[in-house]
Amino acid sequence: MNNIIRVIIFTLSVLLISTPAFSFSTVDAGTMLQQLIDQVPAIMRLVTALAYVMGFFFVYKGLMEFKKFGEQRTQMSGEHHIMGPLTLLFVGAMLIYLPSTVWVGVNTFWADKPNIYAYDVSSGGDAWSSMTEAVYLLVQLIGTISFIRGLVMLTHIGGQHGGGQPGTFGKALAHIIAGILCINLYGFIQMISATLGIQW
Numbered sequence: 001m002n003n004i005i006r007v008i009i010f011t012l013s014v015l016l017i018s019t020p021a022f023s024f025s026t027v028d029a030g031t032m033l034q035q036l037i038d039q040v041p042a043i044m045r046l047v048t049a050l051a052y053v054m055g056f057f058f059v060y061k062g063l064m065e066f067k068k069f070g071e072q073r074t075q076m077s078g079e080h081h082i083m084g085p086l087t088l089l090f091v092g093a094m095l096i097y098l099p100s101t102v103w104v105g106v107n108t109f110w111a112d113k114p115n116i117y118a119y120d121v122s123s124g125g126d127a128w129s130s131m132t133e134a135v136y137l138l139v140q141l142i143g144t145i146s147f148i149r150g151l152v153m154l155t156h157i158g159g160q161h162g163g164g165q166p167g168t169f170g171k172a173l174a175h176i177i178a179g180i181l182c183i184n185l186y187g188f189i190q191m192i193s194a195t196l197g198i199q200w
Helices: 002-017 029-070 083-096 098-109 127-154 168-183 185-196
Strands: none
Touching: 029 083, 029 098, 029 127, 083 098, 083 127, 098 127, 098 168, 127 168, 127 185, 168 185
């Protein structure tokens, strides 16, 4: 699975380097930020498409593990556990329905119909608004990747003997929660500000 993550990082690097903002001509920071903002939705679609492919792969792998489990002829109960195939099917379904999964995760933390695009910086039009929008979009992209990585890490808890490495579930849960908080960064900042009594 680390190879898949390396391929994703390589693909994202190639996409970012090949944008017109990274040419050798003199470009100001505003143009670079605008080019970056323009590329983030395409990168988000790429990440979502990779999540769909991984989801179908995990569902297929889970069904094959169920087949092995069903065809088991020996009485050795320690050889196969049902937790592995169930985890693969569960994670595969969550990756196939990634937008709904993310929406459920965001609704878990913000029950009052959160809008992950609640910030409106398009009205300002100045450099600060462009930079704020770019930061929000990049953090949302990183949060989505972290959320997907946490789901993929969940597949390791149902390993060969139903276990996995110690702490895998905690790491996966940390990636999922951090991803949700990054996806709705604006709501998270508002929540922290309200908790601490900070006025913006």
